[in-house]
Amino acid sequence: MQAARRQRPASPDRSAPRSSAIPVPATPLLGREFELAEIHRLLHDPHCRLLTLTGPGGIGKTRLALQIAHEAHADFQDGAAFISLAAVDSLEAITTTVANALGLAFHTESDLSRQLMDFLCNKRLLLVLDNLEQLVSSAGTPAMLQRVLQCAPHVKVLTTSRERLNISQEWVFEVQGLLTPPADDFDPAAYTAVDLFVQSARRARADYDLRPDDVTAVGRICRLLEGLPLGIELAAAWVRALSPRDIAREIERNFNFLAYTLRDMPERHRSLQAVFDHSWRLLDQPERQVLARLSVFRGGCTHEAAAQVTGASLLTLLSLIDKSLLRRDEQGNLAMHELIRQYAAQHLIELDGAHTVEQHAAYYANWLAGLVDDLFSARQASALAVIQRNLPNLRSAWRWAAQQPRPGWLFKMMTGFYYFNELRGYFNEGEALFQQAAGELGRHLDQADTDAPADVRLAAACLQTFGGWFTFRLGHTDQALAAWASAAPVLEAADDPAWLFFSHAFQTFAALYTGDLVTARQQAEATRRQGRRVNQLWHLGVSEAHLAVIDYLEGRTAEAYQQFQAVLEMWRPVGDPRLMTWCLGYLHTLALTLGRTDEAVSYLEAGLSYLAADDRWGKATTLNFLGQARLKQGRHAEARAALQDSLSTFAEIGDRLSVSGVQVWLGRVALTEGNLTAARHAFLAALSAAHDAQAHAPQTEALLGLAQIEAHTGQPATALAWLLPLLDHPAATRDTRERAQQLRADVQGALPPDQRAAIEDRPIDFTQLINSLLLTGT
Structure with a gap:
């Protein structure tokens, strides 16, 4: 339906009513072309005799029905009649209200219903009954409508109600909110919710105009209200006193x-509180309890989750759907309008709210733990998708478990949350998630002093460890190393191989990027020991892959190639797309280095087949490998395109370490093409990113590139001066050293012996040189 509603045909003139017997709308109808067309289509269906427009209060049911009454008036021989039942509270009152609206004068006080049926029996009429929800629970109301359908075969009935009538002849059309804009850039004219806000604001303040600076805030208001027309009109009325940005903040604080302060508005529509109070009064006590308990869910839930957390039966959930307080979303999950959720949450306080919140957290802790195996397997894509849909509930459960604290529940969620955020490239979110939870546990530890339970201390150390990983991914290596060092004693004392494995694996990866291959090998060996204790293929392969990378960086390409082939076979049964893509990418690079072109191509194709469409880091890594391969093949344009795409994605997810590596390769492409200006720009950008991330290995690569440029431009002395600190740095890989030594020999031959000796006798400090280059570019 949302896709269809985006197709907005030209709106007909709806300003003039076609019948004086139907109330005249006070305002034009905005953005309901799709709904109007669908309702007209249903009313023209000979099988549809009774159509109910359902939806929560304030969604615009009455306004739609009023427009339909005007537009359909000429389609019926006896026209259309619009009858408001908002003030009616009995079956007898319905009969007299309808009769009065139709101009029927009763000739006797007995059997009024029969007289009404006799009057309608030969009519060709559209009967619009508005606000029927307070009468649905009366058995007489459905019976009366059935009598109308039976006695008057040419009468069609259109009703509006927050609750469906639940009779066999009823057809139902669910009225949804207006089309709301996305969070990013959008065209205000394309979204009907924004249209309504602007028109309503102009009624409140005649000189109001939507300024470019307000577009984002107005979009935020519309999304917070989920396109609810009444809510948008109420919000827009505040432009007399507040900016759109302030209005959005107030809505977030308290709906x-x-x-309204308007005197001519019905009492039930003067505020959203009044709208929801009216719906609440129509519920029985079990329905109220379930609705209040459902407010703990954020962003919807499955009916299984709702039943387990709230104790609701399927019949009760169905009743709340029928009363427009719940709905099924596009994935089939139960969803609640955010403002209804906030209202229900107020009533949860009156119940045993703490127990419901605890049940919610327990359910999602166990639910995420049950998905971990899928997340680390060939079923990764489906696991990611279902976690993404449930993310608001998972985050809510995580925060509660940290605040209590419940370390056992945090342990159940940690691995899943770590790998989900890693795979999605949510580095900032991952860091915040783990650091905030670590902070909560830290406060409990401070209060408990030396008597803190061991499981709380271990949970805090694990949170530090995973949080440190995302800190490292964001390029803050020193902070990450400090976090890991702080957590290590607690992890070692607990001697849990699963947590120790991740601690050592993270430190291995960091050491590889900073160029400390001695530490990298030590940590990789420790990772291998813990992986063997865990005894899972996923874990066993990680340490072996790290050791293979170290061999490659130390120049043992053939050995690394064989190791990666063994890792590939180890991981095939696991089928984790991220690891398979990463492993095949390295095999592609190693095969090219060894001159095995056909094998390299097959590895690249296999890697692409494993790559998940929404794995941004995996995609960027694969493009990086591809760019390097294309450069070695002399296909410079393809290399540059692949590397630029890789760079954009790494920059988007905040991976400064990988940004520095890709910039080095872009510099090498430009250098090969003879574009020294572009090469200098790329190498300096690589130097800056690597410096920010405290990654020394990419700095040595970038410095080598800059030295090559100096040699190309006739500055052998500068080139030599920059090569010397590079060659002495322990982070320089074997390949970097060999290429630097070759360049050193070339520039030495271009210098007089005394000048060469002067430079070599007084080498520049590596750190000072990097700082100078970042400051001046020379």
């Missing part, structure tokens, strides 16, 4: 802020 009770949304209220």
Whole structure:
């Protein structure tokens, strides 16, 4: 339906009513072309005799029905009649209200219903009954409508109600909110919710105009209200006193802020609180309890989750759907309008709210733990998708478990949350998630002093470890190393191989990027020991892959190639797309280095087949490998394109370490093409990113590139001066050293012996040189 609603045909003129017997709308109808067309289509269906427009209060059911009454008036021989039942509270009152609206004068006081049926029996009429929800629970109401359908075969009935009538002849059309804009850039004219806000604001303040600076805030208001027309009108009325940005903030604080002071508005529509109070009064006590308990869910839930957390039966959930307080979303999950959720949450306080919140957290802790195996396997894509849909609930459960604290529940969620955020490239979110939870546990530890439970201390150390990983991924290596060092004693004392494995694996990866291959090998060996204790193929392969990378960086390419082939066979049964893509990428690079072109191509194709469409880091890594391969093949344009795409994605997810490596390769492409200006720009950008990330290995690569440029431009002395600190740095890989030594020999031959000796006798400090280059570019 949302896709269809985006197709907005030209709107007909809806300003003039076609019947004086139907109330005249006070405002034009905005953005309901799709709904109007669908309702007209249903009313023209000979099988549809009774159509109910359902939806929560304030969604615009009455306004739609009123427009339909005007537009359909000429389609019926006896026209259309619009009858408001908002003030009606009995079956007898319905009969007299309908009769009065139709101009029927009763000739006797007995059997009024029969007289109404006799009047309608030969009519060709559209009967619009508005606000029927307070009468649905009366058995007489459905019976009366059935009598109308039976006695008057040419009468069609259109009703509006927050609750469906649940009779066999009823057809239902669910009225949804207006089309709302996305969070990023959008065209205000393309979204009907924004249209309504602007028109409503102009009624409140005649000189109001949507300024470019306000577009984002107005979009935020519309999304917070989920396109609810009444809510948008109530919000827009505040432009007399507040900016759109302030209005959005107030809505986020308390939806009770949304209220009218207009005297001609019905009492039930003067505020959203009044709208929801009316719906609440129509519920029985079990329905109220379930609705209040469902407010703990964020972003919807499955009916299984709802039943387990709230104790609701399927019949109760169905009743709340029928009453427009719940709905099924596009994935089939139960969803609640955010403002209804906030309202229900107020009533949860009156119940045993703490127990419901605890049940919610327990359910999602166990649920995520049950998905971990899928997340680390060939079923990764489906696991990621279902976690993404449930992310608001998972985050809520995580925060509660940290605040209590419940370390056992945090342990169940840690690995899943770590790998989900890693695979999605949510480095900032991952860091915040683990650091905030670590902070909560830290406060409990400070209060408990030396008597803190061991499981709380271990949970805090694990949170530090995983949080440190995302800190490292964001390029803050020193902070990450400090976090890991702080957590290590607690992890070692607990001697849990699963947590020790991740601690050593993270430190291995960091040492590889900083160029400390001695530490990298030590940590990789420790990772291998813990992986063997865990005894899972995923874990066993990680340490072997790290050792293979170290061999490659130390120049043992053939050995690394064989090791990666063994890792590939180890990981095939696991099928983790991220690891398979990464492993095949290295095999592609190693095969090219060894001159095995056909094998390299097959590895690249296999890697692409494993790559998940939404794995941004995996995609960027594969493009990086591809760019390097294309450069070695002399296909410079393809190399540059692949590397630029890789760079954009790494920059988007905040991976400064990988940004520095890709910039080095872009510099090498430009240098090969003879574009020294572009090469200098790329190498300096690589130097800056690597410096920010405290990654020394990419710095040595970038410095070598800059030295090559100096040699190309006739500055052998500068080139030699820059090569010397590079060659002495322990982070320089064997390949970097060999290429630097070759360049050193070339530039030495271009210098007089005394000048060469002067440079070599007084080498520049590596750190000072990097700082100078970043400051001046020379």
